[in-house]
Amino acid sequence: MKKKINFIKLFIVLFVFKSQAQINQYTYKSVLPDIADTWYAIYLPEDMFDRVSPDLSDIRIYGITNKKDTIEAPYLLRLKSEKVSEKGIPFSVLNTVYNDNGTYITLKIPSKQSVNQILLDFEKPNFDWLIKLEGSQDLKEWYTIEKDYRILSIKNEYTDYQFTTLRFPETVYNYYRIHINSKEKPVLQSAKVIRYKEESADYQKYDVTDFAVQNQNDIKKTVIDITLKNSVPVSYIYLETEHAFDYYRVLSIKYLADSIKTRSGIWKPLYQELTSGVLSSVEENVFTCTSTIAKKIRITIDNYDNQPLKIGKVVVKGYKHELVARFTTPATYYIVYGNKKAKKPVYDLNYLSAKIPEKISTITPGKAQVINFEKSTIVQPLFVNKIWLWSIMVIVILVLGGFTLSMMKKQ
Secondary structure, three states: OOOHHHHHHHHHHHHHHHHEEEEEHOOOOEEEEEEEEOOOEEEEHHHHHHHHOOOOOOOEEEOOOOOOEEEOOOEEEEEEOOEEEEEEEOOEEEEEEEEEOOEEOOOOOOOOOOEEEEEEEEEEOOEEEEEEEEEOOOOOEEEEEEEEEEEEOOOOOOOEEEEEEEEEEEEOOOOEEEEOOOOOOOOOEEEEEEEEEEOOOOOEOEEEEEEEEEOOOOOOOOOEEEEEEEEEEEEEEEEOOOOOOEEEEEEEEEEEEEEEEEEOOOOEEEEEEEEEEEEEEEOEEEEEEEEEEEEEEEEEEEEOOOOOOOEEEEEEEEOOOEEEEOOOOOEEEEEEEOOOOOOOOOHHHHHHOOOOOOOOEOOOOOEEEEEOOOOOOOOOOOOOHHHHHHHHHHHHHHHHHHHHHHHHHHH
């Protein structure tokens, strides 16, 4: 009976150790507030991204029940990015008229549908024109929608850049007239009329702790190094310039991904590209990229033969991250992370997310705690070194042989 009781105790101890071992595979844990409902959105705090894998594959949600069972709650990672929809509106080019005042292109919309963008593509590769956009219901009375709207195209050995999309408030007209104030006659190759709708992203603005600008005149470049307070998921960068004149500069944006030690003992930073684009006086200088965890960012601007631009400020943002998790068993739940060997989990929610409620409560994990690894005591064998083992065996054989010979002599 005592043996059975001891066996049961041993089984319970091993089971509890195995349950705790699941959590002990990770470095950090944060307790989740009391879980009372089935669905919750868990906000991932900024300081958490310093401790997780770059692809967020090592995040788990574990619960400890009253019976000390460990259960895992499935989750779906969501980035609160912008939602964009674009609907093409049927139209026809009614006529194109050219005179001393410029070129007039009239578009006809057969159905009453709202419009807020017109995409233009011209045959000429290089131009800088001002446009007036008007709307009418009967081709007699025209109403101004946009005036002195600038469109631009630059194509050379260094770049191929176009800004030829007319963006304006949503309107409903039967006819749209585009007046291009140019002495030369533009040739319109194609056009597209659309209704563009965008639900704004939910961004988190990050603290910039260091902002250094270097004008490297020898290579005709400006290098901007940005350091953030924490490693965070970056997806939005805005640059503000302090110039009234027109400018057009190609730039690249990279982040510090790693560093290697050279033979001379110097650490060399390794940067990977986030995005590239054009810094210009025509558009708002916002650059978006795939959400990437970064702490140091480097922006390189090609000045060519122009004087360097004066950068007033930089704004860095990232999509807010949340886990939509399902809880089915009462327990004390933790979000754990910090395991480089962990692989990305595969849950049914990744494929069957249609039943997730639209409105769910959002919770924030508690302060991160370091998980104390319980080092198990390993019982070492009596003789670790094989030489000692063989020596003992030889002595035993010799002793036994001696006893055997002694007994044979006595007989």
